[in-house]
Amino acid sequence: MNSKLTAFLIALVLLVSCKDSSSITTAQKDQPLINYVNTFIGTGGHGHTYPGATMPFGMMQLSPDTRLEGWDGCSGYHYSDEYIYGFSHTHLSGTGISDYGDVLLMPTNKQVFNNGADGKAGYRAHFSHDNETAEPGYYKVHLDATNIDVELTVSKRSGIHKYQFPSKDNQYVILDLEHRDKVLDAKIDKISNTEIVGYRHSEAWAKDQRLFYVIKTSHPFNDVLQSPLEKGMPGARRTALNFINPNNEPIYIKVGISAVDIEGARKNLEGEIGNQTFEQVKKTAQDFWEKQLEKIVIESNDLDKKTNFYSALYHTMLAPNRYQDVDGRYRGMDLEIHTADFDYYTVFSLWDTYRAAHPLYTIIEQEKTNDFINTFLAKYDEGGIMPMWDLAGNYTDCMIGYHAVPVIADAYLKGIRGYDTEKAFNAMKHSATRDKFGLEAYKKYGFIPVDEESESVSKTLEYAYDDWTIAQMAKAMGKIEDYKTYTQRAQYYKNVFDPETQFMRGRFRNTWFAPFDPYEVNFNYTEANAWQYSFYVPQDISGFIKLLGGKDKLEAKLDELFSAKTETSGRDQSDITGLIGQYAHGNEPSHHMAYLYNFVNRPYKTQERVHQILTELYHNDPDGVSGNEDCGQMSAWYVLSSMGFYSVTPGSNDYIIGTPLFNKATINLENGKQFNISATNLSDTNIYIENVKLNGKALDKTFLSHASIVEGGSLEFNMTDKPSTWGIKDGNEPKTEIADHIILPSPYIAKGDITFRDSTNISLGIVSSDAEIFYSINDSEYEIYKTPFTISEPTEIKMYAADGYGNESTVLTTSFFKIDPNLSITLESEFANQYSAGGNDALIDGIRSTKNYRTGSWQGYHNTDVIATVDLGSLKPVNSISVNFLRDQGAWIFHPTEVEYLVSKDGKHFTAIGKRKLDTKAKNYNIGIETVEMKIQKSNYRYVKVIAKKLGDLPDWHIGHPMNGKSWIFVDEISIK
DSSP: OOHHHHHHHHHHHHHHHHHHHHHHHSOOOSSOGGGGOOTTTTSSTTOOOOOSEEOTTOSOEEEEEOOSSSGGGTTSOOTTOOEEOEEESOOOSSOSSOOOOOSEEEEESSOOOOOSTTSSSOSOEEEEEEEEEEETTEEEEEETTTTEEEEEEEOSSEEEEEEEOSSSSSOEEEEESSSSSEEEEEEEEEEETTEEEEEEEEESSSTTEEEEEEEEESSOEEEEEEESOOSSSTTOSEEEEEEOOTTOOOEEEEEEEESSOHHHHHHHHHHHTTTOOHHHHHHHHHHHHHHHHTTEEEEOSOHHHHHHHHHHHHHTTSOSEEOOOTTSEEEOTTSOEEEOSSOOEEOOOHHHHTTTHHHHHHHHOHHHHHHHHHHHHHHHHHHSSOOSSEETTEEOOOSSSOTHHHHHHHHHHTTOOOSOHHHHHHHHHHHHSOSTTTHHHHHHHSSOOTTTSTTHHHHHHHHHHHHHHHHHHHHHTTOHHHHHHHHHHTTGGGGGEETTTTEEOOEETTEEOSSOOTTEEOTTSSSSOHHHHTTOOTTOHHHHHHHHTSHHHHHHHHHHHHHSOSOOEESOOTTOOSEETTEETTSGGGTTGGGGGGGGTOHHHHHHHHHHHHHHSBOSSTTOBSSOOGGGHHHHHHHHHHHTEEOSSTTSOEEEEOOOOSSEEEEEOTTSOEEEEEEETOOSSOOEEEEEEETTEEOOSSEEEHHHHHTOEEEEEEEESSOOSTTOSTTSSOOOOOOSSOOOOOOEEEEOOSEESSOEEEEEEOSOSSOEEEEEETTOOOEEOOSOEEEOSOEEEEEEEEOTTSOBOOOEEEEEEEOOTTOEEEESSOOOGGGOTTSGGGGGSSOOOOSOGGGSOSEEEESSOEEEEEEEEEEEEEEEEEEEEEEBGGGTBOOOSEEEEEEESSSSSEEEEEEEEOOOSSOOOSOEEEEEEEEEEEEEEEEEEEEEEOOOBOOTTSTTGGGTOBOEEEEEEEEEO
16 A cells, blocks of 8 residues: 555545544534524513514514504514504614614505504504414514415515505505604605605604615505695605505515615615515525524524524624615714725614623624624714714613723724724723713712712723723733723722622712612612622622622622512612512623622532523513513523523633533634534533533633634533532632722711711721721811711811822712701601602701702602601791702603692691692603792791692603503702791
């Protein structure tokens, strides 16, 4: 045998061996993966998804509309509904605020323009889910009220409707531009008897959304009666197209849309669909979806779990949405037209998606991640800031943080750098150095005071994490001073940690906001309570453990979180769902918590909780998501966690290992490599990890790196039915730790009344045991705080912390106010705990409130009259009485319907001095303060009583009326002269 033949045979053996090995470890699909997608998951409950046809990250979402308004109508569709109003071309997936629903088409057999929402005859039609089908890129329904069959399919920016009428007569299609949102301007222009063009400019969540359309029909039509009543198409916002179809063939309607202009919509339609048939477009769409879903192939014998997985993966690809025409043009954040050589997107739900969706994209959508970041930078150029939550060329200023920042940092640190990195870093710093949304106070004090900005605790915590990601990118780029600055800012979480309660709490005038109830949902937190935000320190879990007092303390705190009662108190917050104790999987601040057990060497507890969440809070049914789907975040959690790991700290390049749900999973990477995951002995009871191998070698650490995934390889889990010792040794746990440029937390007023009568005893506190507190009274020399002290006059106290290494905290100033010791107040009504304004004496403390009720300086009363009696201490001359009331109708705060003042000399017999009625039912969304003052003939009185009557039920025009909402009265400062 010659050497060449020998070499050939050896190579052949190796090749066969490799293929055999690959066939063992690589997951194989048993049928098209689109068959496993249930687009109805999330359309029930509070998932807020839609079932219609769309493309991955596409511009058009062609879907039925079954609901016109209300929180559970955000996507336009809810599974509990029985009527379809029509089929519009844009929808949002899983959001908590509604918008879109542009350019509605509805086939009907009636010449009518009323949509039927009033229950009267209209063009809406009854339907049954028994006659409804939805697949990726395709939707079909039978309208049983009219016996019309509807099919829909799409390309990226255009779509096709297919209507089969029961007979050739009375074939109408309604074109309704007034559907859903407030219309600012609209146009319907008939080009021919088979073509209509126009535009729709509307206002909803996006205050100035502009959409243009081109409609081409397979059959000629006669336009009939329009609304408004005019001759010819121009000026109309609704019209009925009467089709001429003597052979009763299917009617096909092709629609292109654009945010740029009509010509852009035409190019999109012609460039993507052109003369293609419905079936050709459908096949292209579904082939594209199949290719997308093949990015991750799993094997499982459990159909529901497999359906949950691919439906989740599908949902992660519905947003962000392409916002650019085929010719590269788009409408920017300045509402002007621009051109880009990258793909430009909108709908970045960043407060949600930076946690898991964008980290998932760094694995399976690296090219799109570059496009997303280039989009951020373009929006920065056009509008002056990177997006927080942008929608259709509009900044919504929705949610908190500046979470484009961690998306960029995470990508950069993972080597995804197809953008101007210097510009990106400058844009990140710009986001962090503005003065809006509490940032001015955050930079000045190292935390956000309750009385300066709403949701102060959540904003402080999320800003600190965002700052840490800036620091990590600065370090990687060699920017030493920026690294120091943002590393220090990343530790500001320490300033809202209360060592006594062990919770993150609001700081109100440098005291802790009180009364405190960790179950209470209030304005100190974003869609959450103290339980659900007090574990949010992903950037410095080691530092958080130190604050708590050790790993055992964090473990105990997590145990308490998951076993706590499931009820919340305070404000009704519909987003807080999917509760396991006080863990709320239905809302994003909780998403990393189950994985924190790994950081304290208790990975088996992570495995228990992750498996519980995967199997109990995700289901193969319309109500299969435990909260708003939020543009892919809820689904991304499932996709990552079911494969066995999760991104607790984007920017760290580590994924924390949980527990796998599938026997095999293969990630097909864009670089052509594969990452294969397998689980031996996996079952419903074998949820614990016995051991792990990474690329054939034992992996004792309970985390893995991003590089180990994207470089290809294998991850092998060996499962068992009992908690094992895997990962419990010190050194095997993951770690995030800030070890450089350590700051001193600011001291706080531990005890002492900001407003007092005779005197108040002051105690100062600090989180750090390594520092001393220095304080000054009324600009006296600073001295070291050793013991509590008493003040009896109006006083200003300054304080800061210092250690023996030259480190000092920010200097904080607190003013203490003395109330006339003879003055007191009796409240016959009970104020809301979260709106106490400091307690019982808040209405006579002399401190005036601003128009922002969220700063905690207003005293709030829910669905009750306000009755308060002020005791002047002795008979005193009184000639005027005034009280301030807040109006913020959007927050359900209304002026009282009537205010009455009474006076008394003995506290038993009161004389009314006057009433004033207020027009409180009228719609007025302007925030305002009403001072109700009454003058009386000067006389001596000791007691003054104030009675403010509630509105009670919200007016029928108010958004809270359908929910039987009740009004609030917010009151401040009873002034008696």
